[in-house]
Amino acid sequence: MWKCVFHGVVHPERATFELGTPVHLQIAHKEAQFVGSLTVWIYKNQVTAALESELKPADFATVRNFVGSVVSNIVDCGCLNLAVGYDVELISAHDVNEGTTVVFGPEIYGLSVADNELRTVKIGELLLASEKHPLFRKALTDFRNAIRDPEDTGFFCYRAVESLIHAVRKLDGIGDKKKAIAAIEVRLDLHSSCINMLRDLATNVRHGEFRWTTGHERELALRITREILQRFARSVGPDADPSARLPLLTLSK
Numbered sequence: 001m002w003k004c005v006f007h008g009v010v011h012p013e014r015a016t017f018e019l020g021t022p023v024h025l026q027i028a029h030k031e032a033q034f035v036g037s038l039t040v041w042i043y044k045n046q047v048t049a050a051l052e053s054e055l056k057p058a059d060f061a062t063v064r065n066f067v068g069s070v071v072s073n074i075v076d077c078g079c080l081n082l083a084v085g086y087d088v089e090l091i092s093a094h095d096v097n098e099g100t101t102v103v104f105g106p107e108i109y110g111l112s113v114a115d116n117e118l119r120t121v122k123i124g125e126l127l128l129a130s131e132k133h134p135l136f137r138k139a140l141t142d143f144r145n146a147i148r149d150p151e152d153t154g155f156f157c158y159r160a161v162e163s164l165i166h167a168v169r170k171l172d173g174i175g176d177k178k179k180a181i182a183a184i185e186v187r188l189d190l191h192s193s194c195i196n197m198l199r200d201l202a203t204n205v206r207h208g209e210f211r212w213t214t215g216h217e218r219e220l221a222l223r224i225t226r227e228i229l230q231r232f233a234r235s236v237g238p239d240a241d242p243s244a245r246l247p248l249l250t251l252s253k
Helices: 059-083 124-132 134-148 148-174 177-188 192-206 214-234
Strands: 004-012 023-028 034-045 046-053 087-095 098-104
Touching: 023 059, 034 059, 046 059, 046 087, 046 214, 059 087, 059 148, 087 134, 124 134, 124 214, 134 148, 134 214, 148 177, 148 214, 177 192, 177 214, 192 214
Parallel strands: none
Antiparallel strands: 004 046, 004 087, 023 034, 034 046, 087 098
16 A cells, blocks of 8 residues: 655645544546545644555656645635635655655746756846736736646636737737737747647636646646747847747647
């Protein structure tokens, strides 16, 4: 039996949140390929979630996302009854069998900077775009939420790009949304498959349904959305050259 204990916190810590009794759940997660049980304790905003599975899952990132989703759902139930708003952050996980501990950061594997890389960023171009275009500022917020909320990555990624589509409608005086999508694809040198993929990931969720997003789909959606936002910022910057062409952005690169 594989055992892993997750630790986290309910924010804001200054407002106490507790469960009267632990929550015990029997789980069978098809996508992550594990079957077992999860027990969650929350005391003085400190979260402990003990996961037991018949086999060690091959995709630990999916397990982490699943446990975070379950704990968030438990807290959301309390938020509804109390009419308050809390957030959940998983901080670490301890593999009981192997005796190893992983501390979670804000990064996305394969996309973000590594722990040993310099986290100094240049934001001038992005900040200028935010000041000129409120919809770009909204898109940045949605991209942040796409990273922080694995279940709704597709929803937030597409909404971020959709904000830029509306920004282009205003910039170019386009009334029709389909024409605005074509215009932003030309402006930012995007293959049509990019926005189509993001739309497909978001469609069910936008209509109140559930859609599981695989780790590969999530990384791809974030990579594409990030590049679109960066290209938009450059295209509206003071040094932008409308005649200059960028390498075509596709799903494969």
